[in-house]
Amino acid sequence: MSVGHALAVTTNGDPASLSGAPAVAARTGFNAGKDRPATGDDRLPDALTGLRAAIGAARFPLALPSAEPAERIGTALADQLDDYLLPRLARLDAPLLVVVGGSTGAGKSTLVNSLVQARVSAVGVLRPTTRSPVLVCNPADSPWFRRGELLPGLTRTNHPSADPGTLQLVTAPALPPGLAFLDAPDIDSVVDANRALAGQLLAAADLWLFVTTAARYADAVPWELLHGARARGAVIALVLDRVPAEATDEVAAHLAEMLAEQDLGSAPLFVLPETWVDGQGLLPDRVTAPLADWFARLAADADARSAVVRQTLGGALAALQPAVQSLAEAADEQVAAADALDDRVRAAYRAANRTVEQGLRDGRMLRGEVLARWQEFIGTSEFFRSLEARVGRLRDRMMAAFSRRPAPTAQLRDAIESQLSTLLLGVAAEAAEHAYTGWKAHPAGAALLDPSLAHHSPELPERVERLIRDWQRGVLELVRAEGGDRRFVARTAAYAVNATGLVVMIAVFASTAFIPTGLEVATGAGTTVAGQAVLQAIFGDQAVRTLAGKARDDLLKRIRFLLDAEAARYLTRTEQSRPAARTAAELRRAAERVEAARLQSGFAGAAPRLSAPADEGRHP
Ligand SMILES: Nc1nc2c(ncn2[C@@H]2O[C@H](COP(=O)(O)OP(=O)(O)O)[C@@H](O)[C@H]2O)c(=O)[nH]1
Numbered sequence: 099m100s101v102g103h104a105l106a107v108t109t110n111g112d113p114a115s116l117s118g119a120p121a122v123a124a125r126t127g128f129n130a131g132k133d134r135p136a137t138g139d140d141r142l143p144d145a146l147t148g149l150r151a152a153i154g155a156a157r158f159p160l161a162l163p164s165a166e167p168a169e170r171i172g173t174a175l176a177d178q179l180d181d182y183l184l185p186r187l188a189r190l191d192a193p194l195l196v197v198v199g200g201s202t203g204a205g206k207s208t209l210v211n212s213l214v215q216a217r218v219s220a221v222g223v224l225r226p227t228t229r230s231p232v233l234v235c236n237p238a239d240s241p242w243f244r245r246g247e248l249l250p251g252l253t254r255t256n257h258p259s260a261d262p263g264t265l266q267l268v269t270a271p272a273l274p275p276g277l278a279f280l281d282a283p284d285i286d287s288v289v290d291a292n293r294a295l296a297g298q299l300l301a302a303a304d305l306w307l308f309v310t311t312a313a314r315y316a317d318a319v320p321w322e323l324l325h326g327a328r329a330r331g332a333v334i335a336l337v338l339d340r341v342p343a344e345a346t347d348e349v350a351a352h353l354a355e356m357l358a359e360q361d362l363g364s365a366p367l368f369v370l371p372e373t374w375v376d377g378q379g380l381l382p383d384r385v386t387a388p389l390a391d392w393f394a395r396l397a398a399d400a401d402a403r404s405a406v407v408r409q410t411l412g413g414a415l416a417a418l419q420p421a422v423q424s425l426a427e428a429a430d431e432q433v434a435a436a437d438a439l440d441d442r443v444r445a446a447y448r449a450a451n452r453t454v455e456q457g458l459r460d461g462r463m464l465r466g467e468v469l470a471r472w473q474e475f476i477g478t479s480e481f482f483r484s485l486e487a488r489v490g491r492l493r494d495r496m497m498a499a500f501s502r503r504p505a506p507t508a509q510l511r512d513a514i515e516s517q518l519s520t521l522l523l524g525v526a527a528e529a530a531e532h533a534y535t536g537w538k539a540h541p542a543g544a545a546l547l548d549p550s551l552a553h554h555s556p557e558l559p560e561r562v563e564r565l566i567r568d569w570q571r572g573v574l575e576l577v578r579a580e581g582g583d584r585r586f587v588a589r590t591a592a593y594a595v596n597a598t599g600l601v602v603m604i605a606v607f608a609s610t611a612f613i614p615t616g617l618e619v620a621t622g623a624g625t626t627v628a629g630q631a632v633l634q635a636i637f638g639d640q641a642v643r644t645l646a647g648k649a650r651d652d653l654l655k656r657i658r659f660l661l662d663a664e665a666a667r668y669l670t671r672t673e674q675s676r677p678a679a680r681t682a683a684e685l686r687r688a689a690e691r692v693e694a695a696r697l698q699s700g701f702a703g704a705a706p707r708l709s710a711p712a713d714e715g716r717h718p
């Protein structure tokens with residue numbers, strides 16, 4: 099390949115695209131001749147509007163590796179739909195927008211100024227970092243760009259502005275109608291917002307004019323962007339600017355190689371030699387001529403312009419479904435992660451409930467203080483000393499005994515309360531710790547944690563105390579209600595109610611299935627006052643058993659409720675960060691609608707190719 103001075107060269111070895119005119123090569127599967135309007139029905143715009151809504155509603159709040167890219171892709175897609183796809187589809191005949199992009203100092207602004215023969219865009223090294231991008235068009239096209247259907251998020255201004263979110267509009271009579279240039283911020287700007295804006299503008303381009311220099315063309319950032327643009331099927335033309343004469347062949351050949359590697363071999367490439375800028379800061383005509391001619395021919399050729407628009411639009415439409423698919427997958431991951439986090443919490447608190455049930459079953463509650471107080475309690479009732487032989491009439495006599503002589507009920511109650519409280523606080527602390535470590539090991543969970551979650555809630559001791567009091571009160575009410583029929587509890591004896599209530603509570607701790615062992619504990623621990631037969635008689639009593647069963651259910655219910663509240667500290671966090679369950683399905687459905695509408699539209703044909711500039715110096 100040889101590159102003549104100021105000659106645009108192409109790296110494309112395909113003669114079909116070397117027509118010398120900027121028209122789109124006719125070898126397309128795309129119905130260029132019988133060009134039926136792609137918007138003959140509203141299916142595609144409607145589907146795109148639906149997709150826009152689905153993307154706008156999608157959230158990726160859980161800190162998964164896929165969330166940040168999804169957030170970014172979602173924003174970019176929403177922007178592209180608003181900025182470009184929807185307005186462009188509505189007005190296929192609107193002027194062609196050429197977005198000029200590239201690295202800092204590549205000569206973008208100089209090139210735009212030179213092409214429109216006016217200093218419309220500030221040039222130079224001392225650039226204000228937040229200068230608004232400049233769009234330059236023929237005065238005839240100004241109303242369209244001013245209207246703001248394209249890039250609706252940018253406020254139009256007539257002057258350079260430091261306001262972010264503005265687009266400066268300039269008219270240049272030297273620029274033919276039908277084609278406009280947008281001098282975008284540097285794609286490698288040190289200012290994040292500028293870089294982001296550059297990307298957003300490029301996604302709104304009908305044609306991306308990528309400017310690089312002999313010194314910079316191997317930089318990574320532009321290649322990433324080029325690669326993305328290529329993947330989207332955008333029409334790209336390249337300018338290799340400021341190439342020293344002696345390096346032209348070598349640099350142009352190397353760049354051509356890189357372009358071919360990136361599947362960009364067919365993109366028109368213009369090599370501009372290093373030169374002096376004039377007093378106006380403009381490049382000499384002879385340097386810009388090939389590029390200027392190429393654009394002039396494009397501006398003059400409505401079919402060629404339309405083909406460019408259709409290629410970029412078609413490419414962008416075709417790229418939607420795969421991109422949305424990645425969003426849907428990320429949304430699925432969000433839901434799965436939220437479920438997984440909830441599962442870890444539920445498992446921890448289920449285990450806590452199980453431990454409590456186990457604790458009520460295995461007799462561990464009947465140890466220590468409770469046991470001592472229980473023995474004291476039954477030991478002080480004279481009745482128990484003489485009862486052994488007469489268990490048959492136990493119930494009545496027990497009640498009689500209780501009502502005659504107060505036993506230390508308060509101490510037993512306190513002991514029960516403290517034992518139960520220890521158990522509950524212990525299981526709650528353990529569950530919190532398990533849930534905490536479970537979340538900590540999960541990337542999305544770790545991000546939702548705060549240190550307080552590692553422990554039971556600070557109000558828990560108070561709640562536990564209340565729970566136990568309420569339960570004990572409930573047991574007494576049960577006993578009282580049961581006594582209403584006068585068979586079980588002596589009618590008026592408050593003491594008997596209390597004492598029976600305590601027996602019932604103890605029976606809860608020594609649940610029916612467990613009575614024999616529980617009694618062994620009680621008797622084996624040294625009490626001689628109440629023999630096995632007596633206790634068996636008490637706890638075997640159907641009325642006691644029924645009451646104990648009810649009291650036990652009530653206690654477990656209260657505890658479940660309490661532990662649910664503890665778990666809720668975790669679960670509300672996932673609930674707040676949980677994306678709507680239907681997000682993924684809605685994204686997929688909306689993307690499928692777009693895809694179906696696209697396939698039926700005129701945009702689904704094989705992408706046409708923009709022909710390269712004439713290359714008189716090219717060897718056969
Ligand atoms: N000598 C020479 N200077 C140039 C050329 N193109 C741009 N410049 C200078 O390089 C600097 C950066 O150019 P500018 O157009 O602002 O680059 P941008 O950052 O890509 O917009 C300015 O001082 C220009 O005058 C060129 O072809 N030859």
Ligand SMILES: [Mg+2]
Pocket residue numbers: 206207208220221222281
């Ligand atoms: Mg510039």
